[in-house]
Amino acid sequence: MKAALYPNFQKPNALSCAREACDVLAECGIEVSVSELFRKDFSDKPQVKFEDINESAKEADFVLAIGGDGTILRCAKLLIGSDTKLLGINTGTLGFMAGLEANQLDKLSLLTNEEYEISQRMTLDVVYHSEKGDITATVLNEVSARSGSFHICDFEVYADEYLIGRYRADGVLFSTPSGSTAYALSAGGPVIEPDLECIEMTLICPHTLFSRATMFSPGRRLRMKDTTTREDCMVISVDGEHFASIGVNESIEICRGKNNINFINLIGNSFHESLCKKMCKPIK
Template sequence: MQKVTVIPYAKKIGVANIIPRLVDWLEKNNVEMAIPESDAAELGIPAFGVAKDKLFDGSDLVITLGGDGTTLRAVKLLEERDIPILGINLGEMGFLMWTMPDQMEDVLERIQDGRFAVEQRRMLKARIMLADGQRIERLALNDILVGRDEFGRLIKLDLLVNGVLFCQYAADGLVAATPTGSTAYAFSAGGPIIAPATDVFLTTPICPHSLNDRALIFSAGDRVTIKPLKLGKTGKVGISVDGRVIEDLPDMIFIDICLADHRCSFISIDGPGFYEALNKKLKKWLSLR
């Protein structure tokens, strides 16, 4: 390991405390560090700041410091670069962050010694067709939400599977999720939890105004199409990808969603299995409520 890129949530409580430990370990092990310029300035380490277009040049590892949102930010910045991510959990849940702050140095030693595995996570690919002829493409590690851009208003959506109309929803929206994202928004909407290594994806309606409220699970070769219906003169569709809203979106005709060819890589260290870790995190979440 010669270089790591660090993506922190600079305002997160605990990040300012862990950064000196991380810098110390990296310097002792002759590992170069790069960090986004704005974060480096905020954390008082401007010498490590690197411009966005060179942030991942030569990096062997990406370390995220914060919660799941920080890792999703790193995935977006990585685009389709194949560099594994190690998440240090400074948040409350951290379904993408399996290393705790007090384990950081030990985990880094294991990575340096080659005592780790790389876990591949499936991503979603979205193709959004707009009324003006534009096409927008996005990748998502967790989920894609389609709904009305006006809070509290129902939207009617057709759901097609491989080009065939399957059902229609009147709901607050519809969320499509990967197995990784099945523990996020889709889970809150009543969807199932799916083991992360599974080659499937799901859709689940959000607060549907009908008896048709079941989540659906699709195989790796399936393609779903979501079409909005009769929004009215002022109605518009809102779309968010991994929690980030696509701003200034013109009228949408439809959105195609399928599993992407690109996969996101995560560092895996021996520890509790998926279901054991999930059980602990859900119990922790309940205790915080």
């Protein structure tokens, strides 16, 4: 078996967590690889191999993303199109997508006997038809569109070329079930179990008295068209990273992604247990 580490050393305790994970994995007979960029941090670990993470992530049996939810999202992009499994280890603030906390590394031994559950998370593919050609991306959480100058936006949304509605709002989110507990939740959207398959549309601060999140079948092809009349581009972000800027009468298309991401659940925590533990108790 082979494991690749994807640590974010900007997070507290991520380095000590990654080093301890190397020791636990080695004791279990699991080969460990880390990016060449971190050679000095693991130079005293003879069991560690140094490889390009873009290659090792696709060749490994599983990848350990050590950090917060942002780290896990960035790591997930490396696994698109592969069968590699993803295990998040939380050293961040929330770590809602993580399967383990930093103080649970002894549970890594369960990987050797495949004593874990797999949660397949759907993705979204987004396409922007620019003058220079199509720009594409795949997201695990959401696609967001909003004004670059923080003005209110006018836009239309189509499903399979049928006009769903014309809207005025600060922006709009198109989310996977995994992303329902991220930006979409803060924008007033519902909580969706991550194993479901649907596309959620949530308006951001809509200029109306009546607005509800809308759920679409995963087979729908959605299109969001900017109809704002002033000279102001809508900024499109994918999983929190800038993707494109679109102008008046330009659009983006969103559909179910061609690939799933396989998340490892080592300790049997249900989605609802994690939801209560990490999002309810801190508020109480």
